[in-house]
Amino acid sequence: MRTADLVVVGAGVVGLAIARAALAAEPSLRIEVVDKEPAVAAHGSGRNSGVLHSGVYYAEGTLKARFCRDGNAAWRAWCADKRVPVRSCGKVIVARSLSEQAGLEELARRADAGGVRVEWLDEAQLAEVEPRARTVGKALFSPDTGSVDPRRVMTELAGELAAKGVRLTLGKAFHGRTGEVLDIGGERVTASHVVNAAGLHADVVAREFGAGGRFRLLPFRGLYLYADASAAPFRTHVYPVPDLTMPFLGVHVTLTVDGKAKLGPTAMPALWREQYGGLSGFSAEEAARIGLGHLQLLATDASARRLGAAEIAKLSAQRLIEGARGLVPDLDPARWKQWGRPGIRAQLVDTHTGRLHMDFAVEDAERSTHVLNAISPAFSCALPFGEYVVAHHLRGTVL
Numbered sequence: 001m002r003t004a005d006l007v008v009v010g011a012g013v014v015g016l017a018i019a020r021a022a023l024a025a026e027p028s029l030r031i032e033v034v035d036k037e038p039a040v041a042a043h044g045s046g047r048n049s050g051v052l053h054s055g056v057y058y059a060e061g062t063l064k065a066r067f068c069r070d071g072n073a074a075w076r077a078w079c080a081d082k083r084v085p086v087r088s089c090g091k092v093i094v095a096r097s098l099s100e101q102a103g104l105e106e107l108a109r110r111a112d113a114g115g116v117r118v119e120w121l122d123e124a125q126l127a128e129v130e131p132r133a134r135t136v137g138k139a140l141f142s143p144d145t146g147s148v149d150p151r152r153v154m155t156e157l158a159g160e161l162a163a164k165g166v167r168l169t170l171g172k173a174f175h176g177r178t179g180e181v182l183d184i185g186g187e188r189v190t191a192s193h194v195v196n197a198a199g200l201h202a203d204v205v206a207r208e209f210g211a212g213g214r215f216r217l218l219p220f221r222g223l224y225l226y227a228d229a230s231a232a233p234f235r236t237h238v239y240p241v242p243d244l245t246m247p248f249l250g251v252h253v254t255l256t257v258d259g260k261a262k263l264g265p266t267a268m269p270a271l272w273r274e275q276y277g278g279l280s281g282f283s284a285e286e287a288a289r290i291g292l293g294h295l296q297l298l299a300t301d302a303s304a305r306r307l308g309a310a311e312i313a314k315l316s317a318q319r320l321i322e323g324a325r326g327l328v329p330d331l332d333p334a335r336w337k338q339w340g341r342p343g344i345r346a347q348l349v350d351t352h353t354g355r356l357h358m359d360f361a362v363e364d365a366e367r368s369t370h371v372l373n374a375i376s377p378a379f380s381c382a383l384p385f386g387e388y389v390v391a392h393h394l395r396g397t398v399l
Contacts, residue, residue, distance in 0.1 A: 004032040004167070005398045007182060007191040009174045009205055011035035012045035013150075014374045015197035016157050017386030019166055025390050026399050031166045032191075034184050036173030041154035043274070044199050045379060047343030049224070049254050049265070052076070052086070053377040054144040055116040056093070056107050057242065057249070063360040065114050067381035067388065072144055074383040079148060082156050087257045091145035091237035092126060094135035096326040101137050103241035108140060118142055130236045132328050145237060147257045150379060174198070176208055180367065193397045195389070196370040200273040200346045203372065211365035212372050215348040215357065218293050219273050222265035224254070224340040225317055231335035234261050238327050245303040247347065247358050247375060251314070251324050263324055263336060266314045267307065267345070269294045276342045293349065300354035348373040360385070362393060369393040 006022055008015045011033050019031050035042070052075055055068030079086045095101055111118040119141040121129060126139045133139070162168055172185025182189045196205040200219065206212030239252040248267045255261055271291050274281040297304045314320045321333050348357040360381075361373035369389065378385070390399070 001181070001188040001190060003030065003190040005030045005192045006032070006195065006394075007189060007193075008033045008195045008197055009035075010197035010199055010202070011037070011040040011158070011168065011170065012043060012197060012199050013041065013154060013157070013379050013382045014045075014199075014371055014385065015195070016040065016154070016161060017382040018195050018197060018371075018389050019161055019386075020157070020383075021386035021390040022394060022399070023161070023164060023166060025394075029398060032169055032189065033161070033166060034169040034172060034174060036171070036185075038171040040158045040168070040170070041151055044343060044346065045154055046151045047341055048150055048376070048379055049262075050147050050150045050256060051237065051254055051380070052146040052148060053380040054091075054142045055114050055377075056111045056118060056140070056142050057244070058114070059110060060113045062358070063385065063388070064377060064381065065110070067384045068377050069114055069116050070384045071377075071381040072146075075148065075153075075380065076146070078383065079153070082160075084148065084152055084156055085257050087147040087255060087259070089146060089236050089255050090129070091142045091239055092121070092130050092133050092135075093140040093142070093239045093241060094126070094133050094327055095137055095139065095241055097136050100241040103244070104138060104140050106244065107241070111142075116142070117144055130234065130238060132232065132234060132330060133236075133238045134327070134329055147237075147255055149257045174205055192367070193394065194368040195394075196368060197374065199374065200344060202346065202370065202374075203348075206363070206365070206370040206372060209365040209368040209370065211363045211368065211370045214351055215361065215372055216293055216351060217273070218290060218297060218347050218349055218356075219270040219275065220267045220345040220347055221270040221275055222267055222343045222345060224262040224264035225320060225336050226338045226340055227261040227263070227335050228337060231261060231332065232330070233259065240327055243303065243306070246307055247356055248307065251320065253324065253328060262340060263320060263331075265343070266311060266320070268311050268314075269308070270344055273346075274344065276344070296354070297349055297356070301356065304356065345375055346373075347375055362389060364393055367397070
């Protein structure tokens with residue numbers, strides 16, 4: 001048996017950021033990060049868009065609004081220190097009809113409330129910033145939105161923690177606990193406190209500690225379609241005005257850190273937690289439970305029904321491209337052929353309301369803290385969010 005002051009379950013960006021913040025607050029802590037996968041960032045943290053969001057979208061009072069702007073700045077400083085590339089391309093948010101101008105006004109209001117830089121562009125100014133994009137009326141420009149390679153960032157972050165004495169136990173899953181003793185891949189680990197940042201499996205870990213009972217997990221599968229090397233280049237990300245009642249931003253054009261363009265993502269309901277392809281990880285019991293959850297969401301949430309109808313139209317690359325022509329009219333289907341690696345969004349439903357939970361969710365339980373809904377823009381928010389969890393949930397425990 002070995003001992004630790006703090007065990008973090010989940011070696012994604014949130015888990016590593018919390019470990020980093022805890023070590024900064026108390027350098028003498030014995031910290032162990034455990035993950036069932038043989039490498040860090042095997043799921044959401046390594047399969048996301050790589051966009052560094054600026055904080056335009058999020059309503060005042062939410063944790064997302066609180067941490068996105070500062071997280072963007074923190075990552076830029078961290079990447080500069082580590083010599084990790086950042087593409088500072090900015091983002092335009094365009095209107096597909098005059099009726100969407102009201103949505104842009106609301107985004108501008110939220111940005112102003114959160115201290116996020118945005119600029120109004122008329123159609124001529126938009127043509128100078130991103131010649132391929134079109135808007136009806138005005139567009140919003142977010143100059144601080146950028147891109148990173150998320151797997152490169154995660155590799156560097158894990159290396160930083162390991163160099164400072166954090167133990168990374170990979171390829172060994174959390175199987176449960178007996179009091180303070182955790183079963184980590186058949187090994188016994190005594191922990192003074194546990195942080196659950198297990199992403200797709202956070203609800204399962206939480207139940208071991210009597211937490212998370214208000215929520216149930218619904219996974220959504222996302223794919224990006226990549227442009228080939230002969231496609232006309234983009235200067236910026238191009239996003240639509242989103243449906244602010246949903247935690248999804250709609251189909252958009254995203255630039256990777258090396259300038260490749262991708263279109264998406266889809267947001268199709270998944271029937272099991274790791275439905276990346278084929279039947280790997282399939283469980284009939286889990287599929288039945290999650291499938292019922294998706295049906296219940298459709299029955300209770302009109303926004304979810306609109307999302308479902310829109311997602312059906314994205315089942316083919318042709319339909320996805322046609323839908324995106326409202327943003328970029330000159331998209332050539334012949335230049336968009338390669339699907340990227342799928343990712344799964346671990347989205348929670350609040351059983352008290354029957355609706356998708358729109359913000360991060362953190363709960364405390366016996367000798368434990370549970371990050372239950374670390375969805376987008378969790379990557380952008382991770383560094384200050386980790387400091388928040390340490391300051392507001394770990395003070396008085398191991399600190």
